[in-house]
Amino acid sequence: MYSSAFHSTFSGDIVTPSDPSYKDSCARWAANASRPAKMIAYAKTPEDVALAIKYAKATGLRIAVHGGGHSAAGASSSEGGLVIDLSRYLNTVSIDPDKKVAYVGGGATWKSVDYAAIEHGLATVAGTVNHTGVGGLAVGGGFGWLSGAHGLVIDNLMQATVVTADGSIRIASETNNPDLFYGIRGGGSNFGVVTEFVLKLHPQRRTVFAGITIFLPEKCTEIANLFDEWYPNIKENEAVFAAMSQTPDGMPCIILLFFFNGSEADGRENFKKFFELGPIVDGCKERPYEECNELLLSIATPGKNYYMKGGVLSPTPSLDFNMTKMNRVTEFFKAGHHNYVTFIHEYIPLQKIKSVSSSATPYPRECNGNAVIVIQWDNDTPEKTAAAREFSHELIKMLPEGEGYSNYSPDSDTLPKAGSVAPNKSRAMFGEHYDRLQSVKREYDPGMVFNKWFAIAPAAA
Numbered sequence: 001m002y003s004s005a006f007h008s009t010f011s012g013d014i015v016t017p018s019d020p021s022y023k024d025s026c027a028r029w030a031a032n033a034s035r036p037a038k039m040i041a042y043a044k045t046p047e048d049v050a051l052a053i054k055y056a057k058a059t060g061l062r063i064a065v066h067g068g069g070h071s072a073a074g075a076s077s078s079e080g081g082l083v084i085d086l087s088r089y090l091n092t093v094s095i096d097p098d099k100k101v102a103y104v105g106g107g108a109t110w111k112s113v114d115y116a117a118i119e120h121g122l123a124t125v126a127g128t129v130n131h132t133g134v135g136g137l138a139v140g141g142g143f144g145w146l147s148g149a150h151g152l153v154i155d156n157l158m159q160a161t162v163v164t165a166d167g168s169i170r171i172a173s174e175t176n177n178p179d180l181f182y183g184i185r186g187g188g189s190n191f192g193v194v195t196e197f198v199l200k201l202h203p204q205r206r207t208v209f210a211g212i213t214i215f216l217p218e219k220c221t222e223i224a225n226l227f228d229e230w231y232p233n234i235k236e237n238e239a240v241f242a243a244m245s246q247t248p249d250g251m252p253c254i255i256l257l258f259f260f261n262g263s264e265a266d267g268r269e270n271f272k273k274f275f276e277l278g279p280i281v282d283g284c285k286e287r288p289y290e291e292c293n294e295l296l297l298s299i300a301t302p303g304k305n306y307y308m309k310g311g312v313l314s315p316t317p318s319l320d321f322n323m324t325k326m327n328r329v330t331e332f333f334k335a336g337h338h339n340y341v342t343f344i345h346e347y348i349p350l351q352k353i354k355s356v357s358s359s360a361t362p363y364p365r366e367c368n369g370n371a372v373i374v375i376q377w378d379n380d381t382p383e384k385t386a387a388a389r390e391f392s393h394e395l396i397k398m399l400p401e402g403e404g405y406s407n408y409s410p411d412s413d414t415l416p417k418a419g420s421v422a423p424n425k426s427r428a429m430f431g432e433h434y435d436r437l438q439s440v441k442r443e444y445d446p447g448m449v450f451n452k453w454f455a456i457a458p459a460a461a
Contacts (some may be wrong), residue, residue, distance in 0.1 A: 093108050309389075
């Protein structure tokens with residue numbers, strides 16, 4: 001009964017295991033995050049999303065939402081459940097250059113936003129890997145190269161269309177359903193399916209100075225000392241990602257990805273002391289702004305197996321970026337079981353982010369910046385996953401500030417079944433915001449229909 005009514009009213013596409021496209025529909029950016037769903041529902045409209053939610057509730061299917069599918073933890077997959085997939089139809093981007101606003105479908109990727117907005121000399125904060133989905137990054141907070149000037153993605157979210165657990169289609173903003181608006185700005189996918197984001201755009205020059213440089217490992221201490229000098233005075237128009245990693249042919253190295261929102265002459269002068277250390281590769285140049293979010297694509301190849309884990313940086317870079325960690329990264333890589341291991345330290349300006357009241361959103365604004373470990377391998381085995389997990393936890397424990405940024409967590413899919421919750425883990429992630437999030441959860445999803453990402457338990461009635 002439920003099935004026939006759902007199929008007859010759903011205007012999008014429904015894919016099941018018997019369909020030729022089923023395998024592709026279950027595939028994710030990280031191969032080890034793919035799960036065999038019972039059904040994939042490609043929604044065309046918010047009404048389709050509402051129908052899919054009601055169908056899943058009626059049939060007891062656990063829901064996952066697929067936008068860009070970039071979660072290495074499988075948050076956008078649901079084994080034996082129902083995936084509400086926004087990527088096929090709800091993926092459009094529309095720019096209003098006069099109002100400086102982007103209307104972005106919940107299934108769009110940041111590449112679509114970057115390329116559409118810059119045609120009008122505009123941009124918004126948009127992550128750093130452009131095939132990441134807008135939705136997952138946005139509801140988790142969202143950092144990008146423009147965060148120094150414009151804050152987090154959620155600080156540029158003006159309005160969202162959200163389909164909640166009861167099938168209602170709601171507008172969330174500062175004036176409409178403000179508690180729901182609070183929840184989706186850092187509280188993740190706990191409160192509904194966002195089918196459209198309305199994002200604030202800002203004037204952006206068409207070219208910037210950016211690119212990748214590679215240094216030998218023995219430059220680690222000198223680089224760290226420069227970070228100690230530079231980072232306390234970082235300006236809003238600059239950023240550096242510093243990684244302990246390997247070259248494509250397996251040579252241990254340090255990779256610095258520079259960003260300067262200005263000309264090459266000014267950018268090289270700005271980072272002059274780093275270049276004077278003598279990189280063995282200098283790929284920096286003045287390039288189109290929209291190419292900046294393509295610079296990390298070489299370590300984010302779709303279809304590989306990944307393990308990711310995030311941490312919080314200390315205020316003093318040399319406490320985090322040092323030869324002890326560089327040597328451990330090299331030792332792990334030389335074991336030969338993984339394609340690469342990259343330990344990235346994200347040095348971006350935090351003043352704009354911290355200028356927003358900590359109570360405004362559930363994102364923890366007081367952190368000193370993010371680190372993330374990315375490990376990739378072929379031919380997945382439990383042993384390779386376990387080794388990647390164990391080593392990642394070891395490195396994170398070496399950071400004075402410990403774990404951080406929920407979008408980098410590998411532990412999204414920790415719940416064995418719908419309706420269960422691990423409140424201690426979620427409380428630790430959201431900290432002082434957890435109690436308020438519980439109240440929002442009770443209002444919009446008391447039955448925990450949405451439980452795939454740091455699930456929040458509804459407050460007691």
